[in-house]
Amino acid sequence: MKTVTLDINQKTCVLEVRDSELLIETLRDRLGLLGTKYSCLEGDCGACTVLLDGNNVLSCLILTLEAEGRKITTIEGMSPGGELHPVQQAFIDAGAVQCGFCTPGMVLASKALLDKNSHPDKEDIVRALDGNLCRCTGYVRIVEAVTAAAKAMEKTS
Amino acid sequence: MAILKDFQYHAPESVDEALDLLRRSGKPVLLAGGTFVLNTLKKAVAYPTDVIALRKIKALQGIADTGEGISIGAMTLLSDIASSPLIRERASVLARAAACVATTPLRHMGTIGGNVASRFFWVDLPAALVAVGAKVEWAAGSGKKVLDIEKFLALKGPDAKGILVRFLIAEKHPVGEYFRHTQAMEVDLPLAALAFAARKQADGLKDVRLVVNTALSPVVRLKSVESLFENTKTSRLKEKEAAAALRRDLEGGKLDDYRLQCLCGDMEALVERLKRAKT
Known part of the structure; x- marks a missing residue:
């Protein structure tokens, strides 16, 4: 066991963790951040996506100890104070959510894209979401939602 | 239940410290990005005693x-x-x-x-x-x-x-192309790939290097194609000639027809692109 200090959703957490503990286990099982989903556990599906220093990464492939000193953002950190992020609002407005299992990962991957590229074209969006699988929507409305979110974020900036 | 079995995690801050840990540990494994190693550990029978993470080493x-x-x-x-x-x-x-x-x-x-x-x-x-x-x-x-x-x-x-x-x-290779084939989706592992690098000068291509990855064996340099391209103006390159040279380079490699066809197609596409770019 080791003591680790994590910066999660702009809050500092000091925890005792096993050396072999994965970040997804810490987030869900210790901290109750259930928006990060257990799914393939092989890095294929993107359901366990979190942002690490602004990049979308897979929490099933990161040791908790490796996340020390880095900024971790989960879906719960997207709407501090309860106000939805423009990406979340766009997903609702476009009907880009069906069963919702992939949605936290999709939203975080979209945020990571839009923070770097405020005017993505369809190809940029498809490529940025290539690590996130959705078995309900067929992706069309997700791409529409990200396009709409980019426009909404441009208006508010 | 824990996903990974126990091991001792180390995060050395220098290469020497990491080498020392590598020497002293029973069954060590080095951890870089983790995308291969941690996935492998989820299914591993032979398990490491120590995981040596490299992320804190500035060098x-x-x-x-x-x-x-x-x-x-x-x-x-x-x-x-x-x-x-x-x-x-x-x-x-x-x-x-x-x-x-x-x-x-x-x-x-x-x-x-x-x-x-x-x-x-x-x-x-x-x-x-x-x-x-x-x-x-x-x-x-x-x-x-x-x-x-x-x-x-x-x-x-x-x-x-x-x-x-x-x-x-050391060398500058501003001209470069990379062709890649997968079984189903773009994000899959490559079945075959072709890497091309060169410098462009008025009298032709210089320092040409062409390398094939068949995913079945170590990468292979395409020496016949390289000599065909070297010092040649791109306008004089011929698609079919380049593909034939590629076949010669890969002869004896027991490459299956599918991969060979993919690579010949890439070679023709490469020549076409080079001609279009008016190198």
Whole structure:
């Protein structure tokens, strides 16, 4: 066991963790951040996506100890104070959510894209979401939602 | 239930400290980006006693212009290689290959050192690194060495136990192309790939390097195609002639028809692109 200090959703957490503990286990099982989903556990599906220093990464492939000193953002950190992020609002407005299992990962991957590229074209969006699988929507409305979110974020900036 | 079995985690801050841990540990494994290693551990029968993480070692970080070329730390992320203006300008085939690896989140986690040191035949970067004539700085029990990437890739057994520090690319190869075929989706592992790098001058292509990855064996330099391209103006290159030279280079390699057809098609597409670019 080791003591680790994590910066999660702009809050500092000091925890005792096993050396072999994965970040997804810490987030869900210790901290109750259930928006990060257990799914393939092989890095294929993107359901366990979190942002690490602004990049979308897979929490099933990161040791908790490796996340020390880095900024971790989960879906719960997207709407501090309860106000939805423009990406979340766009997903609702476009009907880009069906069963919702992939949605936290999709939203975080979209945020990571839009923070770097405020005017993505369809190809940029498809490529940025290539690590996130959705078995309900067929992706069309997700791409529409990200396009709409980019426009909404441009208006508010 | 815990996903991974227990091991001892170490995060040394220097190459020497990491080498010392590597020597002292019972069954150690090095951890770079984790995308191969942690996935493997979920299914491993032979389990490590110690995981030695390399992320805190400063000597393994960053992309720099050394004045004599480019230095790329082994812990540099694939996404940073794909987007680096310096690498795009001087070793564009490497940036293109890095941009093709797996998916966006895996490129945000995977490192160039992990990709190459895995020594898997099916990874993307070795072909591109051979195409730009890269060297590697390699730290092992016997000391630090600089090796040609091809020599590094051929190391086996105890000789292959050490730490990849950085990649050095001395020559400029501003012209680069990377072709890649997968079984189903773009994000899949490559079945076959072709890496091309060269310099362009008024009297023709210089320092041409063409490398094939068949995902079945170590990468192969295409010497006949290289000599066909070297010092030749791109307007004089012929698609069919280049594809025939590729077949000669791969003769005896027992390559299946599918891969061979893919690579011949890539060769023709490469010649077409070079002609269009009016090099």
